[in-house]
Amino acid sequence: MSQKTVLVTGACGEIGQALVQGLSQQGYRIVTTDLMPLPEAIAGCSSEHVQGDLVYRVKQFYDYDFDVIFHLAASLSSKAEVATEEAHRINVEGTMQLLMLAAFKSERRGRAVKFLFPSSIAAYGFASLDEKRRAGRVKEDDYNTPHTMYGCNKLYCEKLGLYYSRYFGQRHLDPHPPVMCDFRSIRFPGLISAFTLPSGGTSDYGPEMLHHAAQGRPYACFVREDTRISFMAMPDAIKSILALVDARRERLSRTVYNIDAFSLTAGEFRQRALKAFPGAQVTFDPKPRRQGIVDSWPEDIDDAAARRDWGWEPDYDMDRFFDEYFLPEIRKRYKTPK
Ligand code: AKB
Numbered sequence: 001m002s003q004k005t006v007l008v009t010g011a012c013g014e015i016g017q018a019l020v021q022g023l024s025q026q027g028y029r030i031v032t033t034d035l036m037p038l039p040e041a042i043a044g045c046s047s048e049h050v051q052g053d054l055v056y057r058v059k060q061f062y063d064y065d066f067d068v069i070f071h072l073a074a075s076l077s078s079k080a081e082v083a084t085e086e087a088h089r090i091n092v093e094g095t096m097q098l099l100m101l102a103a104f105k106s107e108r109r110g111r112a113v114k115f116l117f118p119s120s121i122a123a124y125g126f127a128s129l130d131e132k133r134r135a136g137r138v139k140e141d142d143y144n145t146p147h148t149m150y151g152c153n154k155l156y157c158e159k160l161g162l163y164y165s166r167y168f169g170q171r172h173l174d175p176h177p178p179v180m181c182d183f184r185s186i187r188f189p190g191l192i193s194a195f196t197l198p199s200g201g202t203s204d205y206g207p208e209m210l211h212h213a214a215q216g217r218p219y220a221c222f223v224r225e226d227t228r229i230s231f232m233a234m235p236d237a238i239k240s241i242l243a244l245v246d247a248r249r250e251r252l253s254r255t256v257y258n259i260d261a262f263s264l265t266a267g268e269f270r271q272r273a274l275k276a277f278p279g280a281q282v283t284f285d286p287k288p289r290r291q292g293i294v295d296s297w298p299e300d301i302d303d304a305a306a307r308r309d310w311g312w313e314p315d316y317d318m319d320r321f322f323d324e325y326f327l328p329e330i331r332k333r334y335k336t337p338k
Contacts, residue, residue: 005029007066009054009098010073011046012036014196015118015188015237019070020045022238031064033057034073041195055089058097065105068114068245071098077122077293079200080150091153092160099164102181112182115165116245119158119187119256121230122151122202125296132295137302140187140258147296158185158256165255184244185256189230189263189301191237192321194329202293206231206269213273213280214330220285225267227291228299232261233316233325240312247310254309260301262318276327277336 006023010016011032017039023030024045032038032046033054043049050057054073073094080087095117102113125145126132135143146152161183171177190203197211198204205221212219240259264272270282306312316325331338 003027003029004067005031005065006068006070007061007064008032008070008072009094010034010071011042011049012039013072013074014191014193014198014234015241016072017042017196018193018234018238019072019241022242023070026242028068031061031066054094055097058094058101061098061101062104065109066102066113068116069098069102070116070241070245071095072118074118074153075150076198076201077120077148077150078202078204078290080153081148081289081293084149087149088153091150092156095157096160099160099181099183102183103164103168106181107178110179112179112249114245115161115181115183116241117157117161117183117185118241119154119185120151121187121189121297121301122146122148122293123155123158123187124298125151126298129295132297132299135298137300138258138298139302140254140256140305143298148293151296154187161185162255182249183255184247184252186240186244186306187256187258187301188237189232189260191232191234192326193234194326194333195234202290203229203231203297205266205294209266209269209282210273210326210330213277213282214334214336216277216279216336218281218283220283221266221270222285222287222290223266223294224286224291225270225284226265227294228263228265229294229297230260230263230299230301231321232259232314233321235325236261236314236316239315240306243310243312244306251309254305257306257309257312258301258303259306259312259314260303261314261316262321263300264318272322276322
């Protein structure tokens with residue numbers, strides 16, 4: 001079988017770096033793009049790196065023949081709230097231009113370009129904390145009322161993906177409709193990597209607290225102790241992307257899927273940090289704006305559709321996440337004694 005060529009945008013971000021490593025192990029030819037130069041850890045995995053602002057670079061990608069586009073570049077929730085127009089430009093314009101490229105190429109070569117888009121629990125929004133607590137496990141089509149620019153951007157891009165993969169040109173009812181692109185999206189919870197730190201997001205308190213504790217640095221958590229959302233180990237996030245991209249189209253009943261691993265409060269994060277690193281100094285100093293964002297996100301996610309359609313199952317529940325992934329890796333990284 002010929003080697004597949006893929007594009008990874010936002011390759012220097014947290015998901016980007018882990019995904020590029022995963023794709024490289026699977027033998028893909030990988031073209032990467034990001035505002036930044038590639039970090040050393042993944043430089044050898046990329047056959048070509050295009051550095052610069054994606055919105056102005058997409059035209060250049062019309063010369064390539066990608067089998068899959070992994071569009072990860074984004075301005076995350078906290079950052080997007082302080083630079084809303086810029087976030088809209090990055091999150092929406094960049095996605096729209098790549099979807100147009102995928103649609104054009106799919107029709108032109110008569111074979112669908114797959115388009116993998118990481119969406120987020122930020123696509124949800126609750127009117128109040130009370131509503132969040134009552135909602136429990138949330139399904140994909142419920143509470144689609146995001147409170148943030150980032151959440152609005154993600155939800156709208158999910159819809160754009162559906163449009164370009166089904167209805168673009170309104171030729172889907174033609175006797176011989178053109179080949180459309182194959183858009184697939186996952187709504188991710190907060191992600192935690194032992195190797196990289198997030199920046200610009202609002203679920204960042206989880207990984208930040210753990211990385212600080214492991215380094216013996218004090219951490220003031222910007223949300224209340226009782227704040228609860230879903231989290232996932234980075235290896236599971238990569239596993240989900242690779243599984244969804246490989247899933248047979250006819251098995252997929254939707255374009256957008258929830259996935260879930262475990263849910264815990266900021267206070268439980270602190271307990272775990274103290275247990276692993278007894279000298280850890282974690283305090284709580286809630287910041288109203290960031291607190292409001294996390295309060296609008298679900299406590300728990302219903303991922304039944306992903307489990308049914310493409311066999312989704314996380315490898316790491318909460319105990320396995322700490323005991324078998326995060327703590328062993330982080331101790332090596334920061335050389336923390338057991
Ligand atoms: C963020 O906090 O913005 C992201 C997300 C939950 O999508 N990590």
